[in-house]
Amino acid sequence: xxxxxxxxxxxxxxxxxxxxxxxxxxxxxxxxxxxxxxxxxxxxxxxxxxxxxxxxxxxxxxxxxxxxxxxxxxxxxxxxxxxxxxxxxxxxxxxxxxxxxxxxxxxxxxxxxxxxxxxxxxxxxxxxxxxxxxxxxxxxxxxxxxxxxxxxxxxxxxxxxxxxxxxxxxxxxxxxxxxxxxxxxxxxxxxxxxxxxxxxxxxxxxxxxxxxxxxxxxxxxxxxxxxxxxxxxxxxxxxxxxxxxxxxxxxxxxxxxxxxxxxxxxxxxxxxxxxxxxxxxxxxxxxxxxxxxxxxxxxxxxxxxxxxxxxxxxxxxxxxxxxxxxxxxxxxxxxxxxxxxxxxxxxxx
Amino acid sequence: xxxxxxxxxxxxxxxxxxxxxxxxxxxxxxxxxxxxxxxxxxxxxxxxxxxxxxxxxxxxxxxxxxxxxxxxxxxxxxxxxxxxxxxxxxxxxxxxxxxxxxxxxxxxxxxxxxxxxxxxxxxxxxxxxxxxxxxxxxxxxxxxxxxxxxxxxxxxxxxxxxxxxxxxxxxxxxxxxxxxxxxxxxxxxxxxxxxxxxxxxxxxxxxxxxxxxxxxxx
Ligand SMILES: Nc1ncnc2c1ncn2[C@@H]1O[C@H](COP(=O)(O)OP(=O)(O)OP(=O)(O)O)[C@@H](O)[C@H]1O
Ligand SMILES: [Mg+2]
Numbered sequence: 327x328x329x330x331x332x333x334x335x336x337x338x339x340x341x342x343x344x345x346x347x348x349x350x351x352x353x354x355x356x357x358x359x360x361x362x363x364x365x366x367x368x369x370x371x372x373x374x375x376x377x378x379x380x381x382x383x384x385x386x387x388x389x390x391x392x393x394x395x396x397x398x399x400x401x402x403x404x405x406x407x408x409x410x411x412x413x414x415x416x417x418x419x420x421x422x423x424x425x426x427x428x429x430x431x432x433x434x435x436x437x438x439x440x441x442x443x444x445x446x447x448x449x450x451x452x453x454x455x456x457x458x459x460x461x462x463x464x465x466x467x468x469x470x471x472x473x474x475x476x477x478x479x480x481x482x483x484x485x486x487x488x489x490x491x492x493x494x495x496x497x498x499x500x501x502x503x504x505x506x507x508x509x510x511x512x513x514x515x516x517x518x519x520x521x522x523x524x525x526x527x528x529x530x531x532x533x534x535x536x537x538x539x540x541x542x543x544x545x546x547x548x549x550x551x552x553x554x555x556x557x558x559x560x561x562x563x564x565x566x567x568x569x570x571x572x573x574x575x576x577x578x579x580x581x582x583x584x585x586x587x588x589x590x591x592x593x594x595x596x597x598x599x600x601x602x603x604x605x606x607x608x609x610x611x612x613x614x615x616x617x618x619x620x621x622x623x624x625x626x627x628x629x630x631x632x633x634x635x636x637x638x639x640x641x642x643x644x645x646x647x648x649x650x651x652x653x654x655x656x657x658x659x660x661x662x663x664x665x666x667x668x669x670x671x672x673x674x675x
Numbered sequence: 676x677x678x679x680x681x682x683x684x685x686x687x688x689x690x691x692x693x694x695x696x697x698x699x700x701x702x703x704x705x706x707x708x709x710x711x712x713x714x715x716x717x718x719x720x721x722x723x724x725x726x727x728x729x730x731x732x733x734x735x736x737x738x739x740x741x742x743x744x745x746x747x748x749x750x751x752x753x754x755x756x757x758x759x760x761x762x763x764x765x766x767x768x769x770x771x772x773x774x775x776x777x778x779x780x781x782x783x784x785x786x787x788x789x790x791x792x793x794x795x796x797x798x799x800x801x802x803x804x805x806x807x808x809x810x811x812x813x814x815x816x817x818x819x820x821x822x823x824x825x826x827x828x829x830x831x832x833x834x835x836x837x838x839x840x841x842x843x844x845x846x847x848x849x850x851x852x853x854x855x856x857x858x859x860x861x862x863x864x865x866x867x868x869x870x871x872x873x874x875x876x877x878x879x880x881x882x883x884x885x886x887x888x889x890x891x892x893x
Contacts, residue, residue: 587761590729591824592750593778668729672757 336577337609340570344613345620347566348648351559352621355644358552360635366545376427378490378535379515392515403427407514408504409496415456416496417471419504425451427516428491435465435480438500442479447502450476454484455494490516563648567655570609574602574659578666585663586671599664606656610649676859677703677726677828682735684721695721697882698735708850708860710870713879719863722879723830726861727755754826758833760813762805768792768816769801775824791822795849811842818849829853831862835869847872
């Protein structure tokens, strides 16, 4: 143990370099885990069971195709979707089922009903922000769009946007409105709670995009990025370990005397070997502790309220792996040290 | 006790070839205090290193108690006192003395260590570090270290080489005392005066033993 203290100058830089490198790995790991988990949490909060059908050229399809398309597949929850962008909100024409698919929560009133959808196109449901745009109308009051007045049926609570709809900034009206006022070419449809739509992917007329697919794709990309970053951080660790090897080897010259004297008084090669391995282990452990400390310090000082995802078992397994690699890096210098002879030591001093 | 028969040692470098020892034969009896003298470069240190097992002869036989030496028993029986002391700078006197015990994983017996430090007159210096000691004190620490290793045979390569007269005499006194306690001592020196105080003087020249002289009438 005293050797380590005596040779501490030799170890300072090693410890610093190792700490920074290990810290890099830890922080990259935590940050990327945090990002991945936040993104996937957000995606999964949207419900993974809504599929969007994007039709390339609606003019080629007959008027009732979507109804019969759904019927032939036994799909009950489905909605057309046509969005018109206004200055500060989107006007969406859709069916009553849309609310169910996206699980809207209402601060007042409710979504327009299936009956409204069929018979009464002058109702409107407001997202939280569009509600504000229209000057906070109450339920059953009227709002005016393009000279047409709509009766407010419900106001949706503020909610995270999902992949397909920015709910807060949207006002929803029955599909009839669109069919009546604009072209018949609706190009988006939503289908809910339906599995296996993938097999229609190759249909020439439309493409299916499900939230599950999107989230899967996002996860794949994110975890790739995560792996690349982690890899880079591991490279940093490896480089710092190479420094450790180099440093220990070059310190052998100075320490030949010490080793020689110990051997002259009965230390076996094995003893010297173990001593050097122990030193390496101490350097590694101290580095690890410093890097852990650094990580916690930085995480907690940077962010007092936002929560990081620290996967302890994952962190632990990473640290174990790093330590193992470090120990392997210590094998060669320790072997070299154990081979120093008394003669070499006597001659050099 | 120790018998060297026709020991030869040749150092082969890239551009040089030195015959450091040429068929050296010596006999050392138990509890004898032997000195080896000779000019610089005649092979004294080489001989000691072979005796200590730090180096190996190219030919010849090394018998210890009538058996061919085995490195493990050698390590237990033989201890070396170096000219430059070779104390570890980061250990204090006590720890330096106990080093052989640590290294062999033996238990440190406080009484024993105290006795040894007393013998070399260093009982008050246990917590000093080597750089806080004089040359003579350092050499005595080195001797104490050999004693702690419980070696039966003490090899000393110019133990007085770095010391003044008074300190040299102190070291000699200690060696004689150790001899009385039953240890065998082989000391290399280039100082005739010191060699004359031993029991038996071996003179070497150019890798050979040239004369032997018994200094005690028995
Ligand atoms: N490692 C070595 N490689 C080559 N030659 C060596 C080596 N060690 C010793 N020699 C040579 O062997 C010869 C004997 O050396 P040694 O050290 O035994 O002399 P010595 O009698 O101890 O001399 P001194 O009194 O100066 O210490 C010398 O000529 C020296 O040059
Ligand atoms: Mg010499």
